[in-house]
Amino acid sequence: MATKPTHVMAIDQGTTGSTVLVFDRRGRIAGRAYSEFRQHYPKPGWVEHDAEEIWRVTLAVARQALRKARTRAASLAAIGITNQRETAVVWDRRTGQPVHRAIVWQDRRTAAACARLKDEGAEAAIRARTGLVLDPYFSATKVAWILDNVRGARARATAGDLAFGTIDSWLVWKLTAGRVHATDPTNASRTLLFDLHARAWDPELLRRFDVPASMVPEVRPSSGVLGETEARLLGAPVPIAGIAGDQQSALFGQGCFAPGMVKNTYGTGCFVLMQTGSEAVASERGLVTTVACGAGGAPTYALEGSVFIAGALVQWLRDGIKILKNAAESEALARKATSNLGVYVVPAFVGLGAPYWDPDARGAILGLTRGVGREHLVRAALEALAFQTRDVVETMAADASKPIAALRVDGGASANDFLMQFQADILGTTVDRPKVVETTAMGAAFLAGLGTGFWTQDELERVRAVDKVFKPKMKTEERETAYAGWKDAVARVRSARA
Numbered sequence: 001m002a003t004k005p006t007h008v009m010a011i012d013q014g015t016t017g018s019t020v021l022v023f024d025r026r027g028r029i030a031g032r033a034y035s036e037f038r039q040h041y042p043k044p045g046w047v048e049h050d051a052e053e054i055w056r057v058t059l060a061v062a063r064q065a066l067r068k069a070r071t072r073a074a075s076l077a078a079i080g081i082t083n084q085r086e087t088a089v090v091w092d093r094r095t096g097q098p099v100h101r102a103i104v105w106q107d108r109r110t111a112a113a114c115a116r117l118k119d120e121g122a123e124a125a126i127r128a129r130t131g132l133v134l135d136p137y138f139s140a141t142k143v144a145w146i147l148d149n150v151r152g153a154r155a156r157a158t159a160g161d162l163a164f165g166t167i168d169s170w171l172v173w174k175l176t177a178g179r180v181h182a183t184d185p186t187n188a189s190r191t192l193l194f195d196l197h198a199r200a201w202d203p204e205l206l207r208r209f210d211v212p213a214s215m216v217p218e219v220r221p222s223s224g225v226l227g228e229t230e231a232r233l234l235g236a237p238v239p240i241a242g243i244a245g246d247q248q249s250a251l252f253g254q255g256c257f258a259p260g261m262v263k264n265t266y267g268t269g270c271f272v273l274m275q276t277g278s279e280a281v282a283s284e285r286g287l288v289t290t291v292a293c294g295a296g297g298a299p300t301y302a303l304e305g306s307v308f309i310a311g312a313l314v315q316w317l318r319d320g321i322k323i324l325k326n327a328a329e330s331e332a333l334a335r336k337a338t339s340n341l342g343v344y345v346v347p348a349f350v351g352l353g354a355p356y357w358d359p360d361a362r363g364a365i366l367g368l369t370r371g372v373g374r375e376h377l378v379r380a381a382l383e384a385l386a387f388q389t390r391d392v393v394e395t396m397a398a399d400a401s402k403p404i405a406a407l408r409v410d411g412g413a414s415a416n417d418f419l420m421q422f423q424a425d426i427l428g429t430t431v432d433r434p435k436v437v438e439t440t441a442m443g444a445a446f447l448a449g450l451g452t453g454f455w456t457q458d459e460l461e462r463v464r465a466v467d468k469v470f471k472p473k474m475k476t477e478e479r480e481t482a483y484a485g486w487k488d489a490v491a492r493v494r495s496a497r498a
Helices: 051-069 111-119 123-130 140-149 153-158 167-175 203-208 246-253 311-320 329-336 374-400 417-427 439-452 457-463 476-493
Strands: 007-013 017-024 029-036 076-083 089-092 162-165 223-228 239-245 262-266 270-277 288-293 299-307 344-346 364-366 406-410 430-434 466-470
Touching: 007 051, 007 167, 007 439, 017 051, 017 439, 029 051, 051 167, 076 167, 076 246, 076 439, 089 140, 089 153, 089 167, 111 123, 111 140, 123 203, 140 153, 153 162, 162 167, 167 223, 167 239, 223 439, 239 246, 239 439, 246 262, 246 270, 246 288, 246 299, 246 439, 262 374, 262 439, 270 288, 270 374, 299 374, 311 374, 329 374, 329 417, 344 374, 344 476, 364 476, 374 417, 374 476, 406 417, 417 430, 417 466, 417 476, 439 457
Parallel strands: 007 076, 076 239, 262 406, 406 430
Antiparallel strands: 007 017, 017 029, 089 162, 223 239, 262 270, 270 299, 288 299, 344 364, 430 466
16 A cells, blocks of 8 residues: 655755755654755856765755654655756766766856857847846856867767756756756746747757757756656655746745745845746846746746845855854844944955846955954844845836835845844835745745645645744934945945946
């Protein structure tokens, strides 16, 4: 007799580590495991991951999460996958071996290639089809770089011997022992190769970026079974039934199913998304239009603003300049400072994302005086996350022609009460934090559970529970003065080209 499914597994493959959560039928976390992996910085502005290491780490934490949940693979209804989206992996179809390290979404090595395309006047047509700006953030120029810089890679790709995928595709390939090469529309829409309106790979864009059509994965629905895991990996075959890029997954996990609802995820970067329903709203102010998941996992659209460095700034304070013992210490230190003493941290370590899109900008600490101590620097760093979010939220409200009524938040830094209160203050709007802040993983689990009938849409809408609501307390004059200081600091780090 077949075992009745009792749980759903979510693989959340992030920029600095892999998290696996096992959820029960009530949406509670039954088991959790996490492990970091190495970051490679071969040159300034270059960021790489070892895709094989990502696979090994992900498989190990999946097994560990099952043990912590005290359940077995045979009891899983499905696996959902969510991932760092624009990171590009190219591998050999026969051996399954990557031909180069994965080039991470933060990587800026193809800025010159993007600039050349802009100079050729290609951006308007590309943006009309993809909803994206021409920036090294997205995958297409990364793939082309690998093909042009790895000996023999372009010839092998032309012969059909190489596969390209974002991290979801790579994990699906590995989990299914090479039987399935697939992605979903949310990830495909982040490559600069996907027609946002036709929801298909675009032959002209593939030619424009010199990526052979034979390399790209099949695009499958975000919710629905697309294959089964190899039995030996987890102990039994498990349906893979949900895929979404991390930010679209978080939007879904936050219950943002209705047009106008907005969430922000504070992860390695900051990502603000507004659900726009069936309408693909074109931004005129530096945001991108992307595919999202609506009720039942159906394709919808969203406006998105991506900030490249958020939690990574706190990680730098801890690991780079070592003024924090751990990330949690940042809240207590920030509270010790009654103000930032005029200090602003602009974390443009890999350029500036939305709404500036300045790949040549670089980070800076401004306003230093002799009175500045460790607590002021930490406070200024946390404030930078909130200022960057306001940059995006204001732009989003202008594009959508309506104010943002509330901001739903998640991700690691959303647990920081100082930051969340400052976020509410600097926005002048309510900030809503759920009890389960790992909504990226929850969204993947929801999509997988829907795809196998483990949950219904009505059940999902009852699962999200609020932990705390932060309401703005700061006076308008104080808010605007603080924000004006931020805007001045950003102007000082902008590149001449921008």
